[in-house]
Every structure is written in structure tokens, then in C-alpha cells.
Amino acid sequence: MAKFAIITYSTYGHITTLAKEVAKGIEAAGAEAEVFRVPETLPKDVLELIHAPEKPDDIPEIKAEDLTKYDGFVFGFPTRYGAAPSQITSLFDSTGALWATGALYHKPAGFFTSTGTGGGKETTIRNTLSFLSHHGMIYVPLGYAKAFPEITNVEEVQGSSPWGAGTVAGSDGSRVPTALELKTAYIQGQEFAEVATKLAAPLKTGATEVSAPAGETSASAPAEEKKASATESEDAKKPETSASAAKSSEKSGCCVIV
Numbered sequence: 001m002a003k004f005a006i007i008t009y010s011t012y013g014h015i016t017t018l019a020k021e022v023a024k025g026i027e028a029a030g031a032e033a034e035v036f037r038v039p040e041t042l043p044k045d046v047l048e049l050i051h052a053p054e055k056p057d058d059i060p061e062i063k064a065e066d067l068t069k070y071d072g073f074v075f076g077f078p079t080r081y082g083a084a085p086s087q088i089t090s091l092f093d094s095t096g097a098l099w100a101t102g103a104l105y106h107k108p109a110g111f112f113t114s115t116g117t118g119g120g121k122e123t124t125i126r127n128t129l130s131f132l133s134h135h136g137m138i139y140v141p142l143g144y145a146k147a148f149p150e151i152t153n154v155e156e157v158q159g160s161s162p163w164g165a166g167t168v169a170g171s172d173g174s175r176v177p178t179a180l181e182l183k184t185a186y187i188q189g190q191e192f193a194e195v196a197t198k199l200a201a202p203l204k205t206g207a208t209e210v211s212a213p214a215g216e217t218s219a220s221a222p223a224e225e226k227k228a229s230a231t232e233s234e235d236a237k238k239p240e241t242s243a244s245a246a247k248s249s250e251k252s253g254c255c256v257i258v
């Protein structure tokens, strides 16, 4: 069964609520879903000043090295001036070793978001695509097809777009995700799992698995396939950015620029 991680950052809980619907949608499509949060980077006193609630106990933290265990990811985070919060950027900043080995190459990823007023709901996702491009990951947008009545609904405020599901939290954060927004999040989970499961199977042989911690294996690369992926012919199919780039940077002793 394909296994997907829903990776969230949420200050006030709107994203956490949407994440649970995305998870239900993934499970309805016959795949496994696990919800995580990235580590908080704001100091405790700042969190108190902005009246941020405690993080939920039932959502574990995820670290970069855990990503190899999943067949794909749905990232959920609120906007910060039309871009991703630094907590999410920090996670990607710590994926250098995964990038150097091509460990996330061709893994599918989608996004959902939350905005105070709707301002930046699309740019927040668009501005994050660079992470996927550099890893060679495949962006799976929500699109219009399956969520057409929800996304095109102009009878009520709603925070989704073809880039991904979303909610409008209100400028004081008091609005909670509506039934329409929750349904859109569910549809995104379902649609993501359907396409990502198809992508995961044939691409298994493409993953180079060298960075999983000892004793752990990638969800997408059984032992024989991993061996095969290390052959010269497989490496030749890959972009400069994977194993070969790591090798040449080792030789020159230089840093690896993504």
C-alpha cells in the first residue's frame, strides 16, 4: 500500500484541521496517510506573545531523514506574506543530503494552505515549487476537474485554488474551516493519493537510497531495486544533481550548491 506523509506547520490550528481531511481523503483512495508537523522555530516567549496554542500531542514531528520512508507528500502551511513560513523552509534547508543522493527524485508532492484574508493563497504554493524542482519532485496540483463546484463557488468565502485546498482564517484568525473548505481538502487528499499511487509504483526503481538511517528502508525502493538504481545505466538517466553531483563536489572539496 502506498504511504503518504502530510507535513504541516500551523500556528493557530487551521492547517491542522485541513490536514485531517486530507488524510481522510488519502485513506478513502486506499492509501496510508500519516500527519506530521515540522519543528517550531519561534521561541516560546514569542509564541506566547502571539497567543499561539500548544502544539497537538497527537501529531509527531518529522525530520528530513524521515522523508525517504514515504511515497509522496502533501505539505500544508499558512501563508507568510504570500510565501511559505520559515518553519517549512527550515525543513527543506535540511534536505541537502537527500538532494545530493536524489532520494526524493520523482516523489510526488501537493500543497494546501491557509491565509488570513485570501491574500497570497496561490503565490504561497507557487513560491514553494522551487524546492520540488531542485529535488526533481513531481508537483500534483489540485486542479479544477474534481473540485470544480467547490473552487468555483463564489456564493461564500473559500480559501482553495487550483494550486491546492485552503481556508480563510480571518484577519483575527477567528474563522474556522467551513464545510466547503473541508470537502475540498478531502478531495485533494483523494485525488493526490490516486495519482501519486500510480506514480509511485513505476518510479520505484528510480530512487537512489543511500541516506536512510541504518536499519530503515525507503518506502519506494525494495532491496533489489535499490541495487539496480546504483548501476551506471541508472545513474546515466539521472540529472547532474544526484549521485554524480555529490561525487564531483566531494572530489573538489567544494560545497554543494542546490
Ligand SMILES: Cc1cc2nc3c(=O)[nH]c(=O)nc-3n(C[C@H](O)[C@H](O)[C@H](O)COP(=O)(O)O)c2cc1C
Residues within 6 Å of the ligand: 009, 010, 011, 012, 013, 014, 015, 016, 077, 078, 079, 080, 081, 082, 114, 115, 116, 117, 118, 119, 120, 169, 173
Ligand atoms: C508574519 C505573518 C504574515 C502573514 N501574512 C499573511 C498574508 O500575506 N496574507 C494573509 O491572508 N494572511 C497572512 N497571515 C495570516 C496567516 O496566514 C494566518 O494566521 C494563518 O492562515 C492561520 O493558519 P494557522 O491557524 O494554521 O496558523 C500572516 C500571518 C503572519 C503571522
